[in-house]
Amino acid sequence: MARLAVNGGDKVRTKPWPRWPVWDEREIKALEEVVRSGRWGRLYEGSRVEEFEKSFSVYQDAKFGIAVTSGTAALTIALKAAGVDVGDEVIVPGYTFIATATCALQNNAVPIFVDVELDTINIDPVAIEAAITPRTRAVIPVHWNGRAADMDRILDIAKRHNLVVVEDACHGWGATWKGRKLGAIGDLGGVSFQASKHITAGEGGIVLTNDEGLAAKCFSYHHIGRIAGRPFYEHHLVGWNFRMTEFDAAVLLVQLERLEEQTQRREENAKFLSEQLSGIDGIGLLRRESYMTRISWHGFGFLYDAEAFGGVPRSKFLATLNAEGIPAGGGYSHPLYKNPLFTERRFGRIAEFVDFPDYRAVHCPNCERLCRECVSIDQRCLLGTIDDMCDIVRAMEKIRENLDEL
Numbered sequence: 066m067a068r069l070a071v072n073g074g075d076k077v078r079t080k081p082w083p084r085w086p087v088w089d090e091r092e093i094k095a096l097e098e099v100v101r102s103g104r105w106g107r108l109y110e111g112s113r114v115e116e117f118e119k120s121f122s123v124y125q126d127a128k129f130g131i132a133v134t135s136g137t138a139a140l141t142i143a144l145k146a147a148g149v150d151v152g153d154e155v156i157v158p159g160y161t162f163i164a165t166a167t168c169a170l171q172n173n174a175v176p177i178f179v180d181v182e183l184d185t186i187n188i189d190p191v192a193i194e195a196a197i198t199p200r201t202r203a204v205i206p207v208h209w210n211g212r213a214a215d216m217d218r219i220l221d222i223a224k225r226h227n228l229v230v231v232e233d234a235c236h237g238w239g240a241t242w243k244g245r246k247l248g249a250i251g252d253l254g255g256v257s258f259q260a261s262k263h264i265t266a267g268e269g270g271i272v273l274t275n276d277e278g279l280a281a282k283c284f285s286y287h288h289i290g291r292i293a294g295r296p297f298y299e300h301h302l303v304g305w306n307f308r309m310t311e312f313d314a315a316v317l318l319v320q321l322e323r324l325e326e327q328t329q330r331r332e333e334n335a336k337f338l339s340e341q342l343s344g345i346d347g348i349g350l351l352r353r354e355s356y357m358t359r360i361s362w363h364g365f366g367f368l369y370d371a372e373a374f375g376g377v378p379r380s381k382f383l384a385t386l387n388a389e390g391i392p393a394g395g396g397y398s399h400p401l402y403k404n405p406l407f408t409e410r411r412f413g414r415i416a417e418f419v420d421f422p423d424y425r426a427v428h429c430p431n432c433e434r435l436c437r438e439c440v441s442i443d444q445r446c447l448l449g450t451i452d453d454m455c456d457i458v459r460a461m462e463k464i465r466e467n468l469d470e471l
């Protein structure tokens with residue numbers, strides 16, 4: 066008789082997992098207050114958007130925060146404010162979300178893809194240094210899943226080569242590097258509040274920085290070139306309308322109240338999972354460096370070794386795990402540089418004036434391996450109890466014990 070649920074056996078997990086997003090009456094009340102106030106945009110003093118900017122930047126150890134419509138918008142204006150311009154090269158990891166690279170293209174700059182370290186999934190400082198040319202202007206380390214990148218080495222490289230550091234802290238809520246929150250360790254950083262993120266208003270983002278001048282530029286870029294305190298119809302530069310609404314800010318202020326407790330819970334559960342899974346052959350846990358003092362765990366990622374699982378391909382392992390009631394996925398299906406956007410140079414007429422590399426020739430072995438081997442358990446599972454974590458461990462063990470069924 067079949068034991069694995071994928072073959073008709075009993076599931077390890079039948080209870081529902083914590084739902085995402087987490088919300089209660091407070092979000093509804095906050096939204097109702099905005100509706101009734103009739104002040105739905107940030108275009109006045111004392112807005113909820115301003116309150117959120119202050120609260121989140123204090124929480125995230127940054128002096129300034131400029132709330133915007135998405136993480137993509139945050140990264141785009143961060144590069145713009147840092148002076149990244151036509152033809153400048155911006156070094157980015159190949160294993161990340163598309164916005165880490167398109168924020169450079171939005172500024173008519175050239176993304177240069179480099180490899181990540183296999184066991185931290187963060188940009189490899191050695192690869193950064195090797196990719197520097199006289200055209201390099203900026204580097205964007207991604208703190209993947211809220212695991213801090215190696216900022217000591219990255220900041221040192223940036224200093225020696227006069228590069229701007231824009232952190233992709235889109236997964237950075239509450240996570241720390243050497244005890245310091247992510248996003249304003251470099252020159253600027255971008256955070257996302259999109260629907261899957263650990264505090265969310267469905268969409269949203271923020272730029273963080275400790276530099277007052279850069280903050281003022283970001284404010285202007287996100288506010289169609291206006292300058293704080295100047296007349297409403299006076300515009301100083303080519304900006305965007307990336308303003309966050311009062312509805313988003315009202316929801317995010319409530320979500321922020323839960324973030325600290327949730328982040329601590331994810332850390333505790335992830336530590337327990339790491340201990341329990343470390344003994345299972347074929348589950349390659351990621352390396353936790355001492356500078357990753359707190360991880361936000363935007364998913365619990367590990368490397369799946371199909372050989373150790375009797376040759377069962379990752380797709381079948383995932384389907385089997387899902388059938389046992391454990392929500393998990395494989396992450397990015399291909400490195401960024403393999404997207405048609407890059408392989409077919411769909412950059413518009415800028416490609417006639419600016420030298421782009423032949424992205425078809427880019428090869429980052431670790432990024433490509435991660436696209437084949439990475440598995441990530443959904444972040445909402447980490448909001449469960451230790452008993453819930455035991456279900457994840459039991460499901461993995463059950464699969465290992467019944468490989469002959471696959």
Ligand SMILES: Cc1ncc(COP(=O)(O)O)c(C=O)c1O
Nearest residue numbers: 135136137162164235257258259
């Ligand atoms: C690493 C990373 N960078 C940037 C972004 C872009 O954020 P948004 O979706 O809010 O534009 C995301 C969002 O998924 C992300 O995961």
